[in-house]
Amino acid sequence: MSFNGDLETDEDVKRPLIHQSNSWYSNSSIVIEKGCNSSQVPGVTSKESSTSALLCTLIVALGPLQYGFTNGYSSPTESSIMTDLNLTIAEFSLFGSLSNVGAMIGAMVSGLLADYIGRKGALVVASIPNILGWIAICLAKDSSVLYIGRSLTGLGVGIISFTVPVYIAEIAPKHLRGGLGTVNMLSITIGIFVVYLLGMFISWRHLAIAGAIPCSLLVLGLFLIPEAPRWLAKIGKDLDFEASLQILRGLDCDVSIEATEIRSAMELNRKESNIKSSELCQWRYAFPLTIGIGLLVLQQLTGISGIMFYNSSIFKSAGISDAEVASLVLAGVQVVMTGFIAWLMDKAGRRLLLMISSAGMAASLFLIGIAFYLKNHVLGASYLSSILALIGLLACIISFSIGMGAIPWIIMSEILPINVKGIAGSMATLANWSLSWAVTMTINLLLEWSETGTFMLYALFSGLTLTFVVLFVPETKGRTLEEIEASHK
Structure with a gap:
């Protein structure tokens, strides 16, 4: 088949038999016909x-x-774990924070794992400490085993938090990459909602057993899907790369143009693979590094991890009596x-949603600060302050979900x-996990210093995020990863 203004077809033209023996589709063969329908214009993807x-x-x-599930586990289990294992508040706070410590370790090795053993291999490695960690938490008789289990779950999460967005970005067609990338954050919010909901009905040990289920299913599911084609091209497995891309784009789709673009980009990157640390200061690397790291740092400086971790106590401090139900509602709103944003992402674009999100967070956090000011300094304003705090927290979560939740991870996976x-x-x-740990460890100290000042500080960082997006963040909607990379050279 050729494409020179008009589409010419030949029913007798067949693509070669693709047979792979060292991949997930071992001992199978794929016969791909060209010229079978109009969806085979090069570069056009099919419904498949x-x-x-x-x-x-x-x-x-x-x-x-x-x-x-890991992030939300400590909230519904706090009182029962402290009672059963005789833990102090300080000991339980350490338990909660250890997932972030484990995630920082996982983050340090995540890139190397994903590069050397593949995106799927890294997810298998991440699943093992997760499963072992939940088993340890379930069987814990004292704080030491509990701490080990929490650290192991965090270790796995740290690897997952990098690898999943990268895998999705590398398999998705360009017109779906934003929406599919948002599934990463949607899944996180569903995990939080589920653990809050189950925590109202089952014990903390049974909840830990439930925590081992997702990664157990993940290990099984990884045997059913292909490796990311760009990684296969990067390591020189050309036949596996072509077969993986064909499976992902559909057997009736001509992938020749996309395959050529990816091969060309990978060949250029192989020639430049041994870069020196000093070369990271060059514009082609410094700019995407600044964007990728900057957004993930600013995401945490808005205080979102502390707000989600301690939302029950924030509700109580604001005078809202049924804090557990309010927390469940908050998690449901986030889901x-x-x-909704998963549907909107590839229509509105990343940049616009980031600006709306950061502006909304700045306004809502400022409103929460005002609510606490009224509660502490204006007599008879407790009811009004509770209403304002509830509105502010809901608006903050909605604003975060619109952009700052998912998009920093999507852009990081696209732009590097x-x-x-x-x-x-x-x-x-x-950097993201380090700031998450710092925020969760300091929010209580900041709230003791000044509830109003704490939320005003977070509002200020949200305003700085808006400025950063306006000045530096490019739009990546509708562009291939190769086009995005080429624009920085």
């Missing part, structure tokens, strides 16, 4: 492409589901809004050049 990418995304989304994606992605993920 969307279906394949969606199924792969849903399987790897079990990893972020585990991420959300709904993130699902593949020859530095491993080390640069690890740096960005480590």
Whole structure:
């Protein structure tokens, strides 16, 4: 088949038999016919492409589901774990924070793992400590085993938080990459909601057993999906690369143009793979590194991890009596809004949603600060302050879900050049988890210093995020990863 203004077909023209023996489709063969329908214009994807990418995304989304389950676990289990194991508040706070410590370690090795053993291999490695960690928590008789289990779950989450967005970005067609990338954050929010809901009905040990389920299913699911084609091209497995791309785009789709673009980009990156640390200061690397790391740092400086971790106590401090129900509602709102943004992402674009999100967070955090000021300094304003605090927290979660929740991870996976994606992605993920740990460890101290001042500080960082987006963040909607990388050279 040729494409020179008009589409010419020949029913007798067949693509070669593709037979792979060292991959997930071992001992199978694929016969691909060209010229069977109009969807085979080079570069045009079929409905099968969307279906394949969606199924792969849903399987790897079990990893972020585990991420959300881990983050939310400490909230509904606090009183029961402290009672059963005789823990002090300080000991339980250490238990909660150890997931972030484990995630920082996981973040440091995530890029190297994903580069050396592949995206799927890294997810298998991440699943093992997750499963072992939940088993340890379930069987814990004292704080030491509990701490080990929490650290192991965090270690796995740290690897997952880098690898899943990268895998999704590398398998998705360009017109679906934003929406599919949002599934990562949607899965996290569903994990948080599920653990809050189950925590109202089952014990903390049974909840830990439930926590081991997502990664157990993930390991099984990884045997059913292909490796990311760009990684296969990067390591020189050309036949595996072509077969993987064909499966992802559909057997009736001509992938020749996309395959050529990816091969060309990978060949150029192989020639430049041995870059020196000083070369990271060059514009082609410095700019995407600044964007990728900057957004993930600013995401945490808005205080979102502390707000989600301690939302029950914030509700109580604001005078809202049924804090557990309010927390469940908050998690439910986050699920709904993130699902809506998954549909909107590839229509509105990343940059616009980031600006709306950061502006909304700045306004809502400022409103929460005003609510606490009224509560502490204006007599008779307790009812009004509670209403304002509730509105502010809901608005903050909605605003976060619109953009700052998912998009920093999507842009990080899109904008980093593949020859530095491993080390640069690890740096960005480590920075995010380090700030998450710092925020969760300091929010109580800040609230004791000044409730109003704490939320005003977070509002200020949200305003700085808006400025950063306006000045530096490019739009990546509708562009291939190769086009995005080429624009920085």
